[in-house]
Amino acid sequence: QIDKYLYHMRLSDETLLEVSQRFEKEMEKGLGADTNPTASVKMLPTFVRSTPDGTEDGDFLALDLGGTNFRVLRVKVSDNGLRKVEMENQIYAIPEELMRGSGVQLFDHIAECLANFLDKLQIKDKKLPLGFTFSFPCHQTKLDESILVTWTKGFKCSSVEGRDVVSLLRKSIKKRGDFDIDIVAVVNDTVGTMMTCGYDDHNCEVGLIVGTGTNACYMEEMRHIDLVEGDEGRMCINMEWGAFGDDGVLNDIRTEFDREIDMGSLNPGKQLYEKMISGMYLGEIVRNILIDFTKRGLLFRGRISERLKTRGIFETKFLSQIESDCLALLQVRSILQHLGLESTCDDSIIVKEVCTVVARRAAQLCGAGMAAVVDKIRENRGLDFLKITVGVDGTLYKLHPQ
Numbered sequence: 202q203i204d205k206y207l208y209h210m211r212l213s214d215e216t217l218l219e220v221s222q223r224f225e226k227e228m229e230k231g232l233g234a235d236t237n238p239t240a241s242v243k244m245l246p247t248f249v250r251s252t253p254d255g256t257e258d259g260d261f262l263a264l265d266l267g268g269t270n271f272r273v274l275r276v277k278v279s280d281n282g283l284r285k286v287e288m289e290n291q292i293y294a295i296p297e298e299l300m301r302g303s304g305v306q307l308f309d310h311i312a313e314c315l316a317n318f319l320d321k322l323q324i325k326d327k328k329l330p331l332g333f334t335f336s337f338p339c340h341q342t343k344l345d346e347s348i349l350v351t352w353t354k355g356f357k358c359s360s361v362e363g364r365d366v367v368s369l370l371r372k373s374i375k376k377r378g379d380f381d382i383d384i385v386a387v388v389n390d391t392v393g394t395m396m397t398c399g400y401d402d403h404n405c406e407v408g409l410i411v412g413t414g415t416n417a418c419y420m421e422e423m424r425h426i427d428l429v430e431g432d433e434g435r436m437c438i439n440m441e442w443g444a445f446g447d448d449g450v451l452n453d454i455r456t457e458f459d460r461e462i463d464m465g466s467l468n469p470g471k472q473l474y475e476k477m478i479s480g481m482y483l484g485e486i487v488r489n490i491l492i493d494f495t496k497r498g499l500l501f502r503g504r505i506s507e508r509l510k511t512r513g514i515f516e517t518k519f520l521s522q523i524e525s526d527c528l529a530l531l532q533v534r535s536i537l538q539h540l541g542l543e544s545t546c547d548d549s550i551i552v553k554e555v556c557t558v559v560a561r562r563a564a565q566l567c568g569a570g571m572a573a574v575v576d577k578i579r580e581n582r583g584l585d586f587l588k589i590t591v592g593v594d595g596t597l598y599k600l601h602p603q
Contacts, residue, residue: 395592445474
């Protein structure tokens with residue numbers, strides 16, 4: 202009976218191949234000058250033209266903003282044949298009200314945390330070069346300018362969309378007047394991941410993030426990038442792949458649960474692929490399925506607790522914990538108890554199965570996208586066989602046991 206309702210969540214190899222082929226078509230649309238304006242996968246040029254070769258050195262600051270926390274780092278890279286990287290970092294929270302407040306408040310907060318970090322390391326008087334990892338869809342025309350196209354992942358700050366985030370940060374720093382830095386580059390987290398991995402592994406030409414949101418980047422041939430002048434060499438493309446399906450191409454594999462999640466989100470109709478894969482949404486999909494099963498009398502003796510009706514109550518970390526549960530379903534039961542649900546052994550088995558199905562589908566869809574990217578690189582280079590490394594980061598990827 203359970204299988205009957207989870208059937209659409211289980212994707213066959215044929216379906217996944219089909220998804221991969223559709224994905225490649227969407228990539229082509231995003232790269233073409235005529236088709237880009239209406240393409241859902243935007244394939245944004247990053248102006249990063251090569252991966253590291255290991256000879257880099259210097260003293261740098263880095264800011265990383267892309268989720269509910271952001272990090273400030275100081276990175277010392279030395280190339281004396283040893284390739285040494287030293288890092289100090291501090292994580293700062295971004296309160297919920299700042300995620301939905303004004304842009305000025307957000308960037309003032311970032312500048313304040315940066316000042317706090319420089320104080321802590323006693324380097325406020327140094328003018329260090331800073332790299333800014335800003336992980337939202339942005340339109341770039343050069344390395345140190347990035348216009349926010351649209352907020353995602355629960356952010357909704359006013360007066361930032363359509364503006365250059367580097368200027369906004371510079372303004373907030375200047376207003377304080379207690380330190381000065383040189384913002385030299387703004388990159389997406391996928392690009393940062395690819396570059397970091399590429400420092401150690403020269404085969405790394407793809408970056409993938411599976412965390413709060415999901416996205417990927419890869420090195421594309423300049424001759425295929427209509428949006429940038431020139432045909433020589435390569436450039437990293439920030440795909441913004443979370444928006445795959447926003448034009449309806451995934452409608453046949455989206456389920457009623459996916460539609461429910463989308464309608465209840467901050468950005469309905471947007472980032473539909475991301476909503477089937479990333480950490481911000483998986484727990485919510487599970488919660489919706491559990492409610493549906495309970496209404497059908499298949500779970501919890503048909504009784505829905507008030508807590509289970511609360512949006513966001515079933516956190517994705519529970520899903521990770523439940524899937525790594527080797528203790529005879531005890532963990533599942535304690536998590537369900539925490540949600541005010543009295544569960545039998547059968548209930549626990551069903552909940553575990555739901556978590557497994559939702560997570561497996563997410564991983565498979567992510568894999569189908571990655572297959573399309575890697576296959577495109579192989580075709581670009583006219584090879585029968587391609588050896589390539591993908592740099593991966595993100596909390597869901599790191600914390601999920603499977």
